[in-house]
Amino acid sequence: MPYTAKKVGDQYCVYKHGEKVGCTDGNKEALKKYMAALHINAKEGVNELTLNSHGVRDILKTILNHLEVIPKLGFKKFKDVIEYLRDGDLEEQDKLEQQLKAMGVSVVYESKEKQLRKVVREEVAKVIKGKRQTK
Numbered sequence: 651m652p653y654t655a656k657k658v659g660d661q662y663c664v665y666k667h668g669e670k671v672g673c674t675d676g677n678k679e680a681l682k683k684y685m686a687a688l689h690i691n692a693k694e695g696v697n698e699l700t701l702n703s704h705g706v707r708d709i710l711k712t713i714l715n716h717l718e719v720i721p722k723l724g725f726k727k728f729k730d731v732i733e734y735l736r737d738g739d740l741e742e743q744d745k746l747e748q749q750l751k752a753m754g755v756s757v758v759y760e761s762k763e764k765q766l767r768k769v770v771r772e773e774v775a776k777v778i779k780g781k782r783q784t785k
Contacts, residue, residue: 653688655681664688667737703769705759706735709747712757719753740775 651781654665660676664684671688674680713719713731717725727732735743747757 653685655685705743705747705771708759709735709743709750709757712750712755716755719750719755722753723749736751740771744772745773
C-alpha cells in the first residue's frame with residue numbers, strides 16, 4: 651500500500667499518493683494502530699478498486715460511448731481514466747460517476763445483480779468511512 655506517515659506538529663499524519671488520509675494523536679502507538687488498520691483494509695480489498703471491481707467496467711464502457719466527456723473530466727486520454735480508476739478507491743469511482751451524472755451521462759450497469767452489488771458497496775463504504783471519522 652502506498653501509505654506514508656509524517657510527524658506534523660504533535661500529530662502523525664498519514665498520506666496516500668501524497669494526499670492526506672488523516673492524522674492521529676502524537677504517539678507512535680496510535681500511528682501503528684492506524685497504519686495497521688489501513689493495511690488490513692487494503693489486504694481485504696474492501697476499499698481498493700481493480701479493473702474487475704463492480705462498476706469499474708461499466709463506467710469505462712459508458713465513457714467509451716461518450717468520449718467527449720474525457721477532457722471535461724480532466725483527463726487527456728481514455729488511458730488516463732483507466733489509470734485513475736486502477737489507482738483509486740471507491741471514493742474516486744463514486745466521484746467519477748457523480749461527475750458523469752452532472753454532465754447528463756448515466757452509467758448503465760449490466761444487470762440488477764450489479765445494481766444490488768453497487769448498493770451494498772456504497773453501504774460498506776459508508777460504514778468504513780464512519781469508522782474512520784469516529785477515530
